[in-house]
Amino acid sequence: MSSARVWTIYPPLGLKGRFPGEDLAYQVTLQVTNSSISPKPVEPARLDSHILEQFKVLIGEQNCLTASADTDPYCREWRDKFFGKTALVLKPGSTEEVSAVMKLAYEQNCAIVPQGGNTGLVGAQTPDASGNQIILSTERLNRIRTLDADSNVAIVEAGVVLEQLQTAAEEANRLFPLALGAQGSCQIGGNLSTNAGGTSVLSYGNTRDMVLGIEVVLPDGRIMNCLRTLRKDNTGYDLKHLFIGGEGTLGVITAASLKLYPRPKDQQVAIFAVETPEKAFSLFDLARDHAGSMLTGFELMPRMGVEFTIKHAPGARDVLEAPHPWYCLLEISIGSPAVDGRALIEAIFEEAFEAGFVEDAALAETTQQAADFWRLRHGMSEVQKHEGGSIKHDISVPVSSIPAFLARALPACEEAIPGCRPVPFGHMGDGNLHFNISQPLGADREAFLARWEEINTMVHAIVVDMGGSISAEHGIGTLKRDELPAVKDPVEMDIMRQIKALFDPKGLMNPDKLIKSASSFKKDQDQ
């Protein structure tokens, strides 16, 4: 006589019962000693009116958007590459309100998609098509809590727009150096969650390097307060770095303490024309040797990108008389009255010209002109869409390998799609290029874009072969999620999944972004 049973258990659990057909009563207590055993992944709940009402009670009806005219802008990314649906956009106004809605969402098995300025480029801020993922907008968490110029620290909430913080720092005669094209609308919470890069990485690092502490609401609603403002603090695991660059998959960053820096007393901006990427690297090397840590920007731009920008960006114009195949934008920031910035950048030009690295150059004479030079570079991201389809990559390689990468990747693309128009541009000083390929003139947009994955695969193979990254600064989101396991160390990938399960056992926190949630993973396996 034998009975077989399979029990799925969620400890701690006591069992008491009776085998059917037997008269033996039994009582078993299952004691599982490891406290990390957590709730299992769940199917996200349907957002019915009963659930919506509960959220309204918590943060007020006016902060809960349900009409599709109101929610649509949150469901669509500006380039129209990613879109989804939602029955509910929440706009909590304080950390405590974020905690309250997260707690309710956790109890009710509601999936949460945190969203800042909705400027992300990999789909991490966009809900899926089910309509059941709640968007949690940080836009009302928009206070600069403190700004301490003496200690060079600001504590700001997640919804503060980057430009707002830049301005506040400037008013206190300080610099918050993060700078990127979307700075007028992107939010600090999003900058942290994506570990934004931008144009000042060379000297100031990525967003990660500017963060002293964070406040975060965990998926179960608990508030973790690590808002320290210290330059040095060796008291245990530095947990903030999991959330920075975590793309909102482990919790919602609600505030951060950020480093401020002395405001440069002078800046010099110049555009140098060079013949080849190799010469651009030689120029970089020379500029770094002359300017040291004062070299705060070194951007590469191809002629094609400059032409696109001149054609489509209002007010953009060529800065040199003759066209050249490549341009470098240099920025030098001087923090000391002991330095003559103008003499410094002129010395760089003269030496580079004599060495044959540089063909021509334009030095900005005014602040306005410096801004115009930068506009040429910043405009390059946006203008490509006016030239038809563009297959994009956001890659990095070791800094000195940029010329070698271009020497492999450009011919490969031209062979795969004859007539394609490559626009590889960006942060050469950081080893990071936006390696974008515009469609051939007159080609069919859809047919060209249909080759996105094929071209990505080809380019990323070169990147990985050179020890590079398939996402230097934009992140993974949904765009590169399925590609990630192939390019990461399997042990690292495994640990990442375990970290995700530790923080978000139910799989409700920005599901399927960055890594596939356990329930989706299981569904795939079952198929």
Next chain:
Amino acid sequence: MSSARVWTIYPPLGLKGRFPGEDLAYQVTLQVTNSSISPKPVEPARLDSHILEQFKVLIGEQNCLTASADTDPYCREWRDKFFGKTALVLKPGSTEEVSAVMKLAYEQNCAIVPQGGNTGLVGAQTPDASGNQIILSTERLNRIRTLDADSNVAIVEAGVVLEQLQTAAEEANRLFPLALGAQGSCQIGGNLSTNAGGTSVLSYGNTRDMVLGIEVVLPDGRIMNCLRTLRKDNTGYDLKHLFIGGEGTLGVITAASLKLYPRPKDQQVAIFAVETPEKAFSLFDLARDHAGSMLTGFELMPRMGVEFTIKHAPGARDVLEAPHPWYCLLEISIGSPAVDGRALIEAIFEEAFEAGFVEDAALAETTQQAADFWRLRHGMSEVQKHEGGSIKHDISVPVSSIPAFLARALPACEEAIPGCRPVPFGHMGDGNLHFNISQPLGADREAFLARWEEINTMVHAIVVDMGGSISAEHGIGTLKRDELPAVKDPVEMDIMRQIKALFDPKGLMNPDKLIKSASSFKKDQDQ
């Protein structure tokens, strides 16, 4: 009829059996869906000869020290504050050998204490008194694998001595900026595991900020290869930051890819005499304004510390004619030929003198003199032991709060122990002081040191009240482990314990360092 049982389960597990005295056979399969369920904490195994033999087979008898004359130096910290015992010191010679010994240790339930140069100050590198914790020394992992001056990256193994890397960088005309008193013997693996600070944090950050990637052997022996050499890489959770500053409790760092920097073309070092900490901060503010990111060092020293150093450190001497209550050591590093460093530091002195911040100054005229000035500062750590007992703190507060901290902490100590001789010195520019208190002249050493905890508690209360840290750069180890939960956010502390359990479910990896291992924690609770 009823049967009661308590089962402790380590899933996945199938049970098959028979209730005693009953004739019902049963078969139950326990299926636990959460894959993060792990082995439970174990009692570390006794190191008997059978186990020792297995390790000898893996890495050779000559790399397994068992005689106490050989193992003793590894069990004792240089200030004689921490000591333990071990039956086995392992010296693997490659990452693969580390992996092999870790795998065996995991299977055999052997506890591992990783150790670098044995210069740590909080006991994290020292085994307990049982003799059963194996020391894993990284000293034979001592290769600089690559040094790429063009990309400014070096890949080095954990056992490379810091000074060895400094020298290699210098030979390639580059700088590895980490600098601390123990640099002649501390190892890179230990620098990373403790997130070492030192004297260059002001401009270059802590060790964490110099790391691009790591290679780590996990407690179960798996190798996680994150040895990327990229400036930008946003591809998932940045796991390296858990191990950096993790004090060897989550795994063994076996190698790291580290940033190199342009070598300064000129350095200026000066000692400025100031009357008060407030004036020292004003000087700091002024120097930072003049030198910007070229200000690479700003250290505070009290007269008492200078006197101790002159008295006990060979070759150290006073640099100014008259004594002054406080001194600031300034270092300015110039990376650009466009800057006249001498003029810059003289301008700082002149303006500070006119403003009344500074009484006197000595500017180093030669490299030798600059080194002598630094020796005065570096010597200060070591000389205190010649003046009897010293109760130590390694605290940080927001940078501008250093004067306010001293104004509270100094009188408190003098009231608690009349005649005590405070030696608060260190990295003022980072908000970090080694707030040490030497015993009163002629006092009983043991009686004075018996008050360590009381004074720590008092000083740390002031630190926490000011938003500071009880361990700015030395770490937690065993020294501050039991104090940590009281000063950390409870949610953060809880997550730290879960992270520990995730990586080290058996509790075998540097047990009881940083946080109490689950088995010790349980024992405490059971008592």
